[in-house]
Amino acid sequence: MMALADFEYGDTIHRCFRCGYCKFPVDWTDVNNCPAYARYRMETYSCGGRLWLTRAWLSDEIDWTAHFAHIMFSCTACKNCEAKCPLSFNVDILNMITAAKGEMVERGTIPPLVKEFLENIQRHGNPYGTPKAKRGDWLDGMGLKPYQGQDYLYYVGCIGSYDTRAQEIARALGAVLDRAGVSFGVLGVEEGCDGNDVNMIGEQGLFEVLAEDNIAQFKDLGVHRIVTLSPHAYNAIKNEYPCYEGDFEVLHYTQLLQCLISDGDLDISKGFEARVTFHDPCFLGRWNGEYEASREILQAIPGVTFIELEKNRESALCCGGGGGNFYIDFLGGSPDSPSRRRVREAHETGANILAVACPSCLNMLEDAVKSEELEDKISVQDISEIVAKACGITA
Amino acid sequence: MDSVYEALVEIVGPEHVSSQPEELFIYSWDLGTTEPHRPDYAVAPRTAEEIRKIVQLANKEKIPVVPLGGGLSLAGLAVPFKGGILLDLKRMDDIIEVNERARYALVECGVSQGKLTAYLERHHPHLTHSEPGAPPAATIAGNVVIHGQGDLAHPYGFNSDMINGLEVVTPTGEICQFGSCAIGAGWFTLHPLPDVGLFLGWTGTTGIITKVSLRLFPCKKIRGMAQFVVDDEDLVPEVFYKITHTQMVEDIMATSQAIPPFSSELHHFTINIAADSEKELEFKLEIVFDDTLGEYIHKGDGGYLGFIRGLERPQLSKTSDWRKGGGFEYVGSIMPIEQYPECYRRGKEISERHDIPYTVLARCIGTAHAMMFSWTYAFNRADPKTIEHAREALHETDDLALELGGTIWKPGLYGQRLVMEKLNPNTLELMRKIKQLLDPNGIMNPGNWEAQ
Numbered sequence: 001m002m003a004l005a006d007f008e009y010g011d012t013i014h015r016c017f018r019c020g021y022c023k024f025p026v027d028w029t030d031v032n033n034c035p036a037y038a039r040y041r042m043e044t045y046s047c048g049g050r051l052w053l054t055r056a057w058l059s060d061e062i063d064w065t066a067h068f069a070h071i072m073f074s075c076t077a078c079k080n081c082e083a084k085c086p087l088s089f090n091v092d093i094l095n096m097i098t099a100a101k102g103e104m105v106e107r108g109t110i111p112p113l114v115k116e117f118l119e120n121i122q123r124h125g126n127p128y129g130t131p132k133a134k135r136g137d138w139l140d141g142m143g144l145k146p147y148q149g150q151d152y153l154y155y156v157g158c159i160g161s162y163d164t165r166a167q168e169i170a171r172a173l174g175a176v177l178d179r180a181g182v183s184f185g186v187l188g189v190e191e192g193c194d195g196n197d198v199n200m201i202g203e204q205g206l207f208e209v210l211a212e213d214n215i216a217q218f219k220d221l222g223v224h225r226i227v228t229l230s231p232h233a234y235n236a237i238k239n240e241y242p243c244y245e246g247d248f249e250v251l252h253y254t255q256l257l258q259c260l261i262s263d264g265d266l267d268i269s270k271g272f273e274a275r276v277t278f279h280d281p282c283f284l285g286r287w288n289g290e291y292e293a294s295r296e297i298l299q300a301i302p303g304v305t306f307i308e309l310e311k312n313r314e315s316a317l318c319c320g321g322g323g324g325n326f327y328i329d330f331l332g333g334s335p336d337s338p339s340r341r342r343v344r345e346a347h348e349t350g351a352n353i354l355a356v357a358c359p360s361c362l363n364m365l366e367d368a369v370k371s372e373e374l375e376d377k378i379s380v381q382d383i384s385e386i387v388a389k390a391c392g393i394t395a
Numbered sequence: 396m397d398s399v400y401e402a403l404v405e406i407v408g409p410e411h412v413s414s415q416p417e418e419l420f421i422y423s424w425d426l427g428t429t430e431p432h433r434p435d436y437a438v439a440p441r442t443a444e445e446i447r448k449i450v451q452l453a454n455k456e457k458i459p460v461v462p463l464g465g466g467l468s469l470a471g472l473a474v475p476f477k478g479g480i481l482l483d484l485k486r487m488d489d490i491i492e493v494n495e496r497a498r499y500a501l502v503e504c505g506v507s508q509g510k511l512t513a514y515l516e517r518h519h520p521h522l523t524h525s526e527p528g529a530p531p532a533a534t535i536a537g538n539v540v541i542h543g544q545g546d547l548a549h550p551y552g553f554n555s556d557m558i559n560g561l562e563v564v565t566p567t568g569e570i571c572q573f574g575s576c577a578i579g580a581g582w583f584t585l586h587p588l589p590d591v592g593l594f595l596g597w598t599g600t601t602g603i604i605t606k607v608s609l610r611l612f613p614c615k616k617i618r619g620m621a622q623f624v625v626d627d628e629d630l631v632p633e634v635f636y637k638i639t640h641t642q643m644v645e646d647i648m649a650t651s652q653a654i655p656p657f658s659s660e661l662h663h664f665t666i667n668i669a670a671d672s673e674k675e676l677e678f679k680l681e682i683v684f685d686d687t688l689g690e691y692i693h694k695g696d697g698g699y700l701g702f703i704r705g706l707e708r709p710q711l712s713k714t715s716d717w718r719k720g721g722g723f724e725y726v727g728s729i730m731p732i733e734q735y736p737e738c739y740r741r742g743k744e745i746s747e748r749h750d751i752p753y754t755v756l757a758r759c760i761g762t763a764h765a766m767m768f769s770w771t772y773a774f775n776r777a778d779p780k781t782i783e784h785a786r787e788a789l790h791e792t793d794d795l796a797l798e799l800g801g802t803i804w805k806p807g808l809y810g811q812r813l814v815m816e817k818l819n820p821n822t823l824e825l826m827r828k829i830k831q832l833l834d835p836n837g838i839m840n841p842g843n844w845e846a847q
Contacts, residue, residue, distance in 0.1 A: 011777075012719075014720075014775070014776040014777040015715075015716055015720070015776070017426060017715035017716075017721055017722065017723075018426055018466075019426075019467070019530040019715070020465065020467075020507075020530055020531070020532025021530060021531070021532070023532065024509055024531060027513050027516075027517075028507075028509030028510065028512060028513040028531050029513045029517075030488070030507075030510050030513075031485065031488070031509075031510065040410065041411070041439050041483070041485065041486045042413060042418055042421075042439060042483065043418075043421045043422065043466075043483065044413075044417045044418050044421050052420075052421060053417055053420065053421065056420055061420070062416055062417065063416070065415070065416065065417070067416075068416075068417050071417060087715075087716050088716065089716075089719075334410065
């Protein structure tokens with residue numbers, strides 16, 4: 001059992017004062033920008049609460065309980081806390097929480113749903129427990145080519161490969177890339193899990209296996225450039241794979257589409273008539289500083305009236321799906337769930353389309369629109385779908 | 396399942412009650428040096444009606460109720476010393492109304508300073524409130540209940556002087572309103588109905604404030620901070636006096652601290668100046684720094700360090716990270732400004748005795764009618780010895796504040812005892828009677844202001 005002195009952040013974790021900056025967006029609009037705190041509104045569910053509890057746990061002041069684990073794993077790793085904490089150790093506060101989750105993984109004291117999530121990935125290569133043989137089903141009838149040395153590997157990820165709704169955006173992006181004449185191939189049934197959410201859950205061992213397998217596969221195939229559907233995969237490949245000698249040029253698809261549009265290589269003249277607002281995905285925005293590509297795409301599309309959400313860019317409220325929560329769903333089931341708060345915020349802008357650039361956000365927010373009974377007011381669409389329509393591509 | 400827990404669930408719903416060890420642990424701690432005490436339940440109500448029912452339940456069961464706002468007083472004022480129900484009021488965070496023309500905001504008790512600031516900036520840019528030097532998570536109600544002060548303390552006084560009306564749940568479970576709102580009018584004035592000011596400064600021992608109408612003030616287009624420095628602490632009171640005579644500035648603070656060493660023993664004034672035009676700004680700067688403080692500059696006793704546009708929001712939590720320790724607490728006092736030199740010198744001695752770099756701050760309240768003078772002591776949360784040193788220094792400073800003729804602002808238990816020992820016996824007896832009348836079962840925030 002790890003003691004505080006052995007904890008990687010044992011000499012730092014006491015420095016959290018619990019001043020509460022971590023709950024705010026950049027402009028201090030409210031204290032609900034930590035998704036778990038917004039959902040439960042108990043101090044335990046704030047970043048500071050987690051840090052104090054972690055320290056108490058590793059110092060034997062409190063025991064592990066299922067409730068403690070729920071508090072820890074409800075963290076979506078959205079990085080709002082890190083963006084707002086005014087103290088010099090802010091770069092490590094999320095790492096401290098992830099390390100504490102990792103210690104629970106090591107001890108085998110994790111919530112059943114987290115265990116199921118990890119076991120599914122270990123056994124089947126995806127969190128849903130669906131057979132690996134079905135990973136390529138989204139490709140049926142698409143005519144996309146397997147990766148054989150083309151310019152780009154189009155990496156789809158688990159949600160885009162298996163989730164019925166997310167498969168639509170995987171196909172939409174495939175069609176758009178095809179229309180633009182991009183040289184790309186896919187892995188289909190051979191694709192593995194990128195591991196980003198495994199890493200955020202603190203299962204370092206499994207993440208290493210996934211990363212090393214993917215890196216070996218990419219290298220065997222001669223992959224140099226990757227375009228991802230999911231910001232989660234983009235984050236893992238960009239920021240974590242280099243630690244395992246996996247150096248690839250990786251783009252999130254919005255970055256590639258933005259270049260294609262600005263270079264005139266993608267005809268979007270069919271346009272898209274809508275009032276559109278945009279939800280920044282955490283793993284594109286706060287994690288990687290990419291705020292503009294999605295906006296430039298949307299603003300370039302004829303017919304789009306673009307409206308900013310009040311909380312945008314670094315202040316965006318997480319949809320609640322990170323850290324495996326799109327599956328374990330510790331933040332769901334309430335009007336205070338961050339996804340439901342977010343769609344209400346989107347509805348308040350007057351937009352009729354809530355644009356996303358992430359299959360996890362798509363699922364979380366689309367479900368929230370239904371829960372809020374806003375289906376006839378606003379719909380959630382991925383930028384890949386919007387661009388496909390602007391290109392005149394029909395489903 | 397215990398019956399109190401079940402009753403609380405019935406009132407606020409299962410997700411807003413906890414008797415789990417994690418919530419009891421977190422809510423047992425203040426952020427300062429006060430020893431933790433666990434509540435039996437942590438509850439996050441959403442309405443005054445829910446609070447009313449909780450208070451009635453607590454009376455029936457004879458268990459304590461401890462209201463908590465932002466939890467940033469640092470003086471242990473919301474530590475559940477005798478267990479009971481810890482009420483986290485931050486879910487009650489609606490800004491109900493901002494009346495632009497009558498210049499007030501009606502807010503629920505959990506609205507944070509940051510939220511009101513952001514809301515006014517966005518929707519009412521001509522209005523501002525007196526923002527205290529606390530992190531933005533501090534609540535409006537929590538601040539007025541401890542007689543806080545903010546960055547408009549010079550022209551308008553304590554934040555608790557800026558109240559137009561209150562809604563309060565009494566210790567016996569009645570919802571009462573005070574001010575013009577009590578007769579069904581707007582929330583625009585506290586006066587002239589009979590004064591029943593029983594809830595401010597009592598730190599939640601006489602009731603739970605659920606709504607506050609707070610006065611707002613004109614927000615000028617240009618706001619910024621000028622810096623002026625002197626090296627002689629004896630000059631500070633007259634500088635305060637002379638600047639306040641101009642009536643040209645919004646806020647005046649003097650600070651001195653050991654770190655960084657090059658500015659140790661200097662006294663830095665931060666003077667907030669606001670204007671609607673460059674002409675107005677230039678005029679005010681000239682009046683303050685040429686006509687008023689020019690004599691110090693010419694004699695070499697003081698230096699003008701310039702004017703920076705924009706107000707830097709308080710980031711006092713950075714104080715906590717001194718020596719990477721994660722903790723600090725301060726004694727605040729309300730003190731005649733003429734005592735600045737002695738406060739500084741004696742406070743510095745206390746700091747040195749306890750091996751803590753000194754940090755002192757004075758904020759002008761009113762037209763130099765008083766100052767809030769604070770002595771801050773940082774500690775390392777991972778080192779019990781430093782916590783003990785800080786605690787001893789705080790107690791010595793409480794004694795000092797009274798010795799120098801001031802009174803302690805938001806005292807913790809130690810300071811409360813000192814104040815009560817010095818209180819006029821008739822006043823103390825009246826406090827005891829009021830407390831007994833309002834809270835016959837003694838359930839409200841017990842331990843605090845226990846006038847035995």
